[in-house]
Every structure is written in C-alpha cells, then in structure tokens.
Amino acid sequence: MSQDSLTIRPLEAGDEAAWRALWTGYLTFYESSVPEEVYASTFARLLGDDPQDFHGLLALVDGVPVGLVHYVFHRHCWRIENVCYLQDLYAAPEARGMGVGRALIEAVYAAADAEGAPSVYWMTQEFNATARQLYDRIGTVTPFVKYQRR
Secondary structure: OOHHHEEEEEOOHHHHHHHHHHHHHHHHHOOOOOOHHHHHHHHHHHHOOOOOOOEEEEEEEOOEEEEEEEEEEEOOOOOOOOEEEEEEEEEOHHHOOOOHHHHHHHHHHHHHHHHOOOOEEOOOOOOOHHHHHHHHHHOOOOOOOOOOOO
C-alpha cells in the first residue's frame, strides 16, 4: 500500500461490507460491540439526507477501504453556527502510519469549513497513546472530563 494512492470519499451504498468490517475493528479496539439493528440503522443514517444525521467518509488506499470517520453537525448554545462532532475514527492496522487518520480528520475539517461550522471536536480514551500523538499535532487537548448517565 502506498500513501500516494490515499483517497477520501463519502460512504456509498455499495460500501456496506467494507464499512462493517472497519467499524467492527473500531468497536473491537474499544472493547465494545453493537447489535445487528444498530449496524443497519447506523449505515442507513450515514447514507441518508437528513442534515441532523451522521455523515461517513472512507479512506481508500489503492482502491481498498482502510479507514472510516463518522461526524455530525449540531447546534451549540454558545454559538450561532453549528459545531461538528467527530464520533468515530478508525484506520485498519495495516494502514496505520500512512496518514489515514490525519487525512480523515482533515476531510472532516474541510466539511466543517464548507458548512460554516468553526469548531470540530472529538474524544478518545486516555490509553489511546498512538492516536493521541496525531491528535496533539492537529488539535488541542481540552481540560473537559466526560461523564455519562449510570
């Protein structure tokens, strides 16, 4: 695989099998899983035209899907314009170190710019040291701590 042949494009209906494999890899990395109905509804939403739904992009190297990103635009009480939340970012192990993660994040930055959303944010787990090396180069770590309902 060559970084020269890296392309980023929107998810398409024919990508479901490749997308499932990549998203499963992502979920497995975070020691998580989702039921079949979540796979089906998530993929359908990623392909939908509702502006409130998530968007999906694939990274391809030599035409082979090797990474994905899911992001959504939403309102924010502290801004007039929408902000962009990057929820899932994944590069297959064989594609790591090739710029896949950076290219996917930069594609989300470009989509946010095109939509007039000045803020893009995401979370990762503290132990994700490899990804955090990239994130520290292209983003700013914040002091916020995430809580969720018990």
